[in-house]
Amino acid sequence: MNHDSYNDAYIREILNTVKTVAMVGASPQNVRPSYFVFKYLAERGYDMIPINPGQVGKSLLGKPFVASLQEIGRPVDMIDIFRSAEHVMPIVDIALTLDPLPKVVWMQLGVRHDEAAAKLEAAGIKVVMNRCPKIEYGRLSSEIQWMGVNSRTLSSKRAPIPTQGMRLSLNRSSLGGGSTAAADRVAQQNNKDKNDTA
Amino acid sequence: MNDRIPGFGTLAVHAGAQPDPTTGARATPIYQTTSFVFNDADHAASLFGLQSFGNIYTRITNPTTAVLEERVAALEGGTAALAVASGHAAQLVVFQQLLQPGDEFIASRKLYGGSINQFSHAFKSFGWNVVWADPDDVPSFERAVTDKTKAIFIESIANPAGSITDIEAVAAVARKAGVPLIVDNTLATPYLIKPIDHGADIVVHSLTKFLGGHGNSLGGIIVDAGTFDWSKGNKYPVLSEPRPEYHGIKLQETFGNFAFAIACRVLGLRDLGPALSPFNAFLIQTGIETLPLRMQRHSDNAKAVAEWLSAHPKVAAVNYSGLSDNRYHTLARKYAPKGAGAVFTFSLKGGYDAGVSLVSNLKLFSHLANVGDTRSLVIHPASTTHSQLDDEAKTRSGAGPDVVRLSVGIEDKEDLIADLEQALNA
Ligand SMILES: Cc1ncc(COP(=O)(O)O)c(C=O)c1O
Numbered sequence: 192m193n194h195d196s197y198n199d200a201y202i203r204e205i206l207n208t209v210k211t212v213a214m215v216g217a218s219p220q221n222v223r224p225s226y227f228v229f230k231y232l233a234e235r236g237y238d239m240i241p242i243n244p245g246q247v248g249k250s251l252l253g254k255p256f257v258a259s260l261q262e263i264g265r266p267v268d269m270i271d272i273f274r275s276a277e278h279v280m281p282i283v284d285i286a287l288t289l290d291p292l293p294k295v296v297w298m299q300l301g302v303r304h305d306e307a308a309a310k311l312e313a314a315g316i317k318v319v320m321n322r323c324p325k326i327e328y329g330r331l332s333s334e335i336q337w338m339g340v341n342s343r344t345l346s347s348k349r350a351p352i353p354t355q356g357m358r359l360s361l362n363r364s365s366l367g368g369g370s371t372a373a374a375d376r377v378a379q380q381n382n383k384d385k386n387d388t389a
Numbered sequence: 390m391n392d393r394i395p396g397f398g399t400l401a402v403h404a405g406a407q408p409d410p411t412t413g414a415r416a417t418p419i420y421q422t423t424s425f426v427f428n429d430a431d432h433a434a435s436l437f438g439l440q441s442f443g444n445i446y447t448r449i450t451n452p453t454t455a456v457l458e459e460r461v462a463a464l465e466g467g468t469a470a471l472a473v474a475s476g477h478a479a480q481l482v483v484f485q486q487l488l489q490p491g492d493e494f495i496a497s498r499k500l501y502g503g504s505i506n507q508f509s510h511a512f513k514s515f516g517w518n519v520v521w522a523d524p525d526d527v528p529s530f531e532r533a534v535t536d537k538t539k540a541i542f543i544e545s546i547a548n549p550a551g552s553i554t555d556i557e558a559v560a561a562v563a564r565k566a567g568v569p570l571i572v573d574n575t576l577a578t579p580y581l582i583k584p585i586d587h588g589a590d591i592v593v594h595s596l597t598k599f600l601g602g603h604g605n606s607l608g609g610i611i612v613d614a615g616t617f618d619w620s621k622g623n624k625y626p627v628l629s630e631p632r633p634e635y636h637g638i639k640l641q642e643t644f645g646n647f648a649f650a651i652a653c654r655v656l657g658l659r660d661l662g663p664a665l666s667p668f669n670a671f672l673i674q675t676g677i678e679t680l681p682l683r684m685q686r687h688s689d690n691a692k693a694v695a696e697w698l699s700a701h702p703k704v705a706a707v708n709y710s711g712l713s714d715n716r717y718h719t720l721a722r723k724y725a726p727k728g729a730g731a732v733f734t735f736s737l738k739g740g741y742d743a744g745v746s747l748v749s750n751l752k753l754f755s756h757l758a759n760v761g762d763t764r765s766l767v768i769h770p771a772s773t774t775h776s777q778l779d780d781e782a783k784t785r786s787g788a789g790p791d792v793v794r795l796s797v798g799i800e801d802k803e804d805l806i807a808d809l810e811q812a813l814n815a
Contacts, residue, residue, distance in 0.1 A: 227643065234441070340468065371468050376616075
């Protein structure tokens, strides 16, 4: 599958169906992007599990840190990888030993690993790379528009009233909106440059 | 794989707006409120810490203004936008994110007179130093680059003379220098020119002009193209380094390809304060719904008026890039194929006095210091908008003493031509 761009239906389906999310690389520091995303997704009703071997014994927003994916002890629907590309393959290899397998592996903004993606997809696992679930959730619910961000969606339908901790507003009916082709081109070029030098 | 991308006219009407979730109101409500309640202390803390999307106080975000912001971002093809109180405020906020005292930026000599003043005088008091370059000689931008250069600023269609800048050529200079290209797209609007498609990293507008379009509201906007890497070479510490105001957040790392727009909002607008009124945002976004219709009509009328003027015996010269003998015509056809906009200048054989008398004899054209109204407007720049420049700078920016500037409105072109005819013959 093409990982340069994803259609809204693919992302919406993932965000609508996963419930348990293990975040590898979750940071306890409240100025780190992983903390922002962890908190946001927890507030939207996802069952969040922080994975960070250096923090075991502590907890993040009331959820105890777990040392590794194998030690979660219950099924996870999605693994959100908050580690740079060179750490991805070992995490994916562990993910592929889980039983049941996760439905989705999501790699954060700036993280892309085509080889790992191919391996996951061969096992029937959906992959999202170089995206942020917080941004995508905010975009599809149009909540991100409050910050002046181009949600790339349009809708003539009344959105369900967003209520704290509820996930209603993600089900807004929408079609594609204004494109960000220039930014997308730069992102693709950067990825190409990275692969060429690697 | 991609969702269908709607056309410009559809985005102009719909982007950013949706029926109000609470009331079902189809037009965007005017959220005329200073502040927004928090759900609880934790919600407040997440909003102040930038961890959640949401509204705190109208100086920082407002749901009516947000519709305008997303609409202009979508029309320009940017990742995000920030609306502010005026075009000048937009420029101030942009440069405050990019420049430290002692830094330089390169600007085109052919700019709106107010921008020349802002850059030469107000910015100097912040230690931001402008270096001028000639848009008709792109290598002059390259020659002006030093290790202190932090940005390049041009107008797509320049005010007042309507000349067209070779955006792609200047963008290549900016890329080579490793600095962002800022394009003031006020006179073109994204309907005629989309600077981001030609390499702009940041687009600014005076919304006061064609975007609002009805001469009733001041406003400005900053669009982030999402194309510039702010972390390279530590040249833009505001975006790449931990922010003490936000307990050490790094903006580019956190907000990715819309970090510049966020910096403008949570540092620039929050701390400098030039917020747009939600009521103005409402009027401006209502104006934008008809932008494609108005802009085409403005351009078509301007071309008809320019052609008529160039055949008139009392007219010495007409500077409209939409005319085939104009020196910018090739650039106009490349960058603005739908039309060359509504603002242009012409000079009269009778010089300064003839210009002054023309302005006072017109009955339909309004004599005032603005452009981009539905109404046709006229001004003598040398004695008004450009009066604070010295004679050489006036001539260089296309506002010599014999020059009259028109902003052609959307009235019937026959009536505009008849008004000019009676005024020239009076
Ligand atoms: C090209 C251009 N840029 C910027 C401005 C400044 O905008 P404002 O008057 O909204 O501050 C103007 C106003 O005339 C303009 O024509």
